[in-house]
Every structure is written in C-alpha cells, then in structure tokens.
Amino acid sequence: MGVIQDHLSALVLGSATETLHGAIPDGDMPRDQVLATQDQRHGDYQSNLAFRLAKLVRRPPRALAGAIVEAFPRDPALARLEVAGPGFVNITLDDRWLGEQLLGLVADPHLGVPQSGRNKLVVIDYGSPNVAKRMHVGHLRSTIIGNALVGLHRASGFRVIGDNHLGDWGTQFGKLIVAWRTWGSEDAFRQDPLEELQRLYVKFDQEARRDPAMDENARVETARLQAGDAQNRELWRRFVRASMQEFQKVYERLGVRFDAMLGESFYQDQLNRLLEDLLRDKVAIVDDGALIIPFDESDGKGLSRTPMLVRKRDGAALYATTDLATIRYREAQWSPDRILYVTDTRQQLHFRQLFAAARKLRLTPAELIHVWFGVLTLPEGSMSSRRGNVVRLVDLLDEAVRRARQVVDQKSPHLSESERAEIAETVGVSAVKYADLSQNPQSNVTFHWDRMLSLDGDTAPFLLYSLARCRSIQRKAGGAAQWDAEKARLLPGHPLERDLVLALCRYPEALRSALNASRPNTLCEYLFGLAGTFNRFYGCLPVLKAESVSRSRRLMLVGATAQVLSAGLGVLGLGTLERM
C-alpha cells in the first residue's frame, strides 16, 4: 500500500507524458503533486498539472486537461475523471479500491506511512533550558514541538537521537555564585532549590543595576569556574544537580524522554582544539582582540555585516563556539544525516551564522535545519526570569489537571477515584500540549490561561474522547470485535462511511506533510478532522446493531479509527485513554 497522492500523481504524470509525446524533455516535466480537494464537489483529489504544462507548450490549459483525461491509463483506483473550471482535473476514487487501501493500511505496522527515513539518523536538538532557572511556560514550545518532531521522524523510519543541549555553563553561574556567597540561604536551598536560585538571580540583577562592580565580580567567578576552581566547581555541580532533578519531574509529566543530555559544559574541553583549527584553517581571524569568523554575502544575505564571535577578548568562549564543537562531536559520534535545532525565532541569525561556519569548516555533511518557532509572551509583556514575571510550567500543568478533574468528576462519577485522577492527568497535560502543538509554530503567541486550558472544541480531549468512544464499542463487541475482512471490504456503504474511509486513508499524507514542513500542527489539524468525521459517522449510524455486513464493515472502521487516532496521538507525544 502506498500513498494515494503519489499513486495518482504518477498516473497523471504518465498520462501527460503520453499526451505530449516528448514535447517536453523528461527533466523539464513539472513535478506537480495531486492535491486533496477542499470541496467534495470537486471529487477527492485534483491535479493542476495542465496549468503548469500550458505555459511550457503554449496550449490552453483546459484543452491540455482534456487531453490528459483522454489519455489516462485504466486504473482500479479511479471511479471518475472530470475536467473542470479553467483546467483542473478532478479525480474521484473508486469505493472498493478505497476499501482495499484501508485494509492495507490497518495491516501495516506503519499504517502506510512512507519509511523515508529508513537507514537514516537524525539528531534533534530541543528543550535546552538554562540550568538554575525555573521552567516556565516559555520552555514549553521547544520541548513539545521538538518532541513531536522526534515522533514524526520515528514514524517515518528515522533513527532519532533527541538531545537536550542544556544551558549549563553560561555566565549565569558566575552571578549565582556571587549571589549565593552574599545572600544565599542553605535552609531555603534545601527546601526548594530552584526557588532559592530564582530569588538569588533576581536579587543579583537588582543589585547589579545599582553597583556595576557586581557584574565584574560575576565575570571573575565565571572565569574561575571555567578554569576549574574547586569550590566554584562544587557549587556549580550542586546547582546543576538540583535543577536536573526538577527538570526531570517536569519531563516525566510531559512524557518527554531524551536520548542524550549533553549540555554546554560537556564540550568545554573540546573548545581549545576547535579554536586552534579555526585559526589554522584561516576560517577565523583576530579582530580587536577577539576571534571572529567573518562572512561574505555568498554565505547568506546580510551575513557580511555580522561576523560570528567565537572567542571574547578575555579569552572566554561563547555559545557559538560550543555549538560548533557540538556539531563536530555529533558528526564524530553519530554521523547523522540531519540535525534539527528547535529554538525560537530570535536565534535565526545565530543559526545562519553557525551553519555557514560549519560549511566553511566542513564539520559535517549532515543537513542542518533550524526549526524556529514564535515567541510566547504574556498579555502584559515578555517573560523574563531575571525580572521574575513568569508563569511556572508546573503551575500551568497543575491548573490544567485541576480543571480536567472537575469535568471528569462531573461526567464520569461512576469511575473510581484513582481512575479519575489518572484521566484528569492525561486530559489536562494533553490539553496543554495540544494547545501549543495545534498552532503554526512560527506564529508568535500570547499566553492566555483559558486558551491553554480549554477542554472544548479543537483540543486534545476531543481527540481522546473520540478514541475512548471507539474503545467503548470495541469492548462491547467483545470477541466479535473481529471483523470479517471479506465483508468489511464491501463498499460502498453509507456516504458517512466513505468519508471516514477516505479520511483514514489520508493519514500517511498528513504525517508526511507534517514531517516535511516540520509542522506538527498540520497533523493536529488532520486528527481533528478525522475525529470530527468519526463523530458524525458515529452519531448517525449504528455499529453493533447493524446487520451483519454493515456491522462488520463498521467495526472495521471503528478499529481503524482507533488505530490511526492512537498512532497520531502517539506521534505528537500525547497520551491516550481507554475511557474517560
């Protein structure tokens, strides 16, 4: 079983080639994918190839479309072909063929998703919070989107290494060390380490505004830490360890597991060699006491004016240096085919520079991709750990679960206390994750409690509910949930059944397109549409009480819906529920 889109595209292309008999060399043939129609009156799929060709051979598109339809090969997939409008070719699929496609899809462990990543390895760099700071809602995006990208790649056959490139070596430690020695409280730290570190961080910032000497002290302590000073080193270890324990709790709750957690500190002893190589290869030059990598316009628009700084005048390295070393390490260790960086839009310039520098140094043949997302701000302005105006991630999750619990208690009082608690946790956390995933990552978002915590409409609970309904039917069907393939394949059934079959068959397309665009929201959109189609089907047509042929077919549809929904939810990193 293949992707329907590809099958039809090949047919259209074949027909067009036939029609034109060599008027266009093979290499110049436009690659035009058949698209799902937006409107059912235009059939199931449409081809716009005639428009592309019209330009090349200077014939009216409508005539070309007619010729393409004329020369179309016989194929069991096709029920009807039409030329419409100025030159669209509308394709309606054969019911029985669609049924066969669906049976093939549910029998495939990958549910028909093309394994484009077979034998390929991708490193996905995401999460990457700064250590010693509390995780707030701003950290959600990289973590959740990155995790969904991991899922999309795995579903497509890639081997994936999700790497949490922790900010565990920055200048914030010098500040914290100074602040700790000046105002730190051992008791407070023992009680709630991150609260205490947060307090110190804010306090330091306030004091440093009044007294610039504080910043200088911090620089000195940072330098001593990086030079290996034992006491600073010990403090640093304590701060990092405490943060990691805190992070781990959040990750567990979010259902996010990393395959590697190699933070910035991990690369520190590799930086000198890197800097030497930069000089040796004349990629970097000394300028005003600092070491920079200059670019010209061929490296990227505007880059000639913005060199990348890799060593400060005082000799200290920067995150750009670490990032270069990280690429070199990943290449040596894993030889990835692709490296994805999931960060917000503000780092676009940094990554353009980084990738350009990596090319100059020939650090890796891997495809380097920066998947950036928009910034999350509060209604009252941008969040800042330094200023202390953040919404803590745990508070958001707790509130989500609290609201979910209210609904569960109201809707399902018959379930046990512990089951309701479990359901509320899954519903609440999934709702928060979905609220983020279902948006175009590149949009900037303003944080609103009610939107993040909504449980109605286009939300995770709607998807979970649809799945729970499937499960409920399957349970009630008992052993008879086994449908008969011969009967199940008999189509057409009711138009609502056909809608569902078609929606299910589009799962591979939806997943592939989300992967290619690095946009989990398109998969969300697909799943929301599928759940809607299922709920219409469910609302109108009996399953268990239907006569035998319909019953078998509909049970198959229920089972297939459950398979696709739970697979899709899994890819996005959302939980699933048997009942709710």
Add this chain to the structure above:
RNA sequence: GCCCCUGUAGCUCAAUCGGAAAGAGCACCUGGCUUCGAACCAGGAUGUUGCGGGUUCAAGUCCUGCCAGGGGUGCCA
C-alpha cells in the same frame, strides 16, 4: 542603518509549491439523549485577508511602495 518575522470574523487561530466560493474553535442563537458514551451531533450569523500598485488563467500566499507591531544585529544564550 542592515537583516528576519507578523498583520485574516468580536476573540484565539488555520489555509498544501500560488488553486476553484478564505476555513476552524471559542463566545452567541435554535434543535437533538427510554437506542453503541451529549467531553457529541445538526443548523444559524460573522470578512475591504493592514493600505496602494504589479505579475498570473488563478494572489491571504509572489514582487513593489507605504502603515502598524515584534525580534535580531561583536564580547549574554
């Protein structure tokens, strides 16, 4: 100065490489549970896609000029 991003319904957002009549959800109104789960479904109302020009068979999408907002831009990450 230079570079990047954004502007779509009252609100929050979608819209495939440019594709047919710009779609969802929320909120609001009407209807549907003695029948597999009503966290559901059916129906109703909502637009100068910031503004002007251009390219195209076709523009929210591409080009261009304005307007408004956000971000980045050599010693933070």
